[in-house]
Amino acid sequence: MSRRLAIGLPIVLIVKVVSKALAIRVLPVVCNFVGFPIRSSHYVPIRISTTYAQCSTGSSKKMDVDHKQVHMSVILDDKASMDVDTGIRLVQYAGVGWAVAELTPYVFHYLAL
Numbered sequence: 001m002s003r004r005l006a007i008g009l010p011i012v013l014i015v016k017v018v019s020k021a022l023a024i025r026v027l028p029v030v031c032n033f034v035g036f037p038i039r040s041s042h043y044v045p046i047r048i049s050t051t052y053a054q055c056s057t058g059s060s061k062k063m064d065v066d067h068k069q070v071h072m073s074v075i076l077d078d079k080a081s082m083d084v085d086t087g088i089r090l091v092q093y094a095g096v097g098w099a100v101a102e103l104t105p106y107v108f109h110y111l112a113l
Contacts, residue, residue, distance in 0.1 A: 003113050008104040012096060015103065019095030023088040037081040043088050 024043050031038045038044070 004104075004108060007107065007111070007113070011104055011107060012099045015099035016092060016096050020088065020092045023091035027087050027091065028084055031082060031084060031087075038084040039081040040084045043085050 028038055028040075028044050
C-alpha cells in the first residue's frame with residue numbers, strides 16, 4: 001500500500017464523518033431559524049413532549065412519549081416541507097470533494113510525498 005493511500009484515505013474518511021456530524025447539527029437549526037419546515041427520514045431526530053393523539057375510536061388518548069427521540073418520517077404536508085437529508089448529503093459530499101481536491105494534495109506536498 002502506498003504512502004499516499006495510507007495517509008489520504010483516513011483524511012478523506014475523517015472529513016466525511018466530521019462534515020456529516022456538522023451538517024446534522026447545523027442544517028436543521030438554520031432551516032428552523034429561517035422558517036423552513038423540515039422533514040427527515042433518517043438523520044435528524046426530534047424531541048416530542050407529551051402529546052395527545054386521536055385513536056381510531058375518536059377519543060383522545062395521552063401518549064407516553066416524554067422526551068424520547070423519534071425520527072421524523074411524516075409531516076402533515078410533505079410538499080410544503082424541505083427534506084433536510086438531501087442537504088446533509090450535499091454538505092457531506094462537498095466536504096469529501098474538498099478533501100480529495102484540496103486538502104490531501106496540500107498534505108502530500110507538506111509531507112513531500
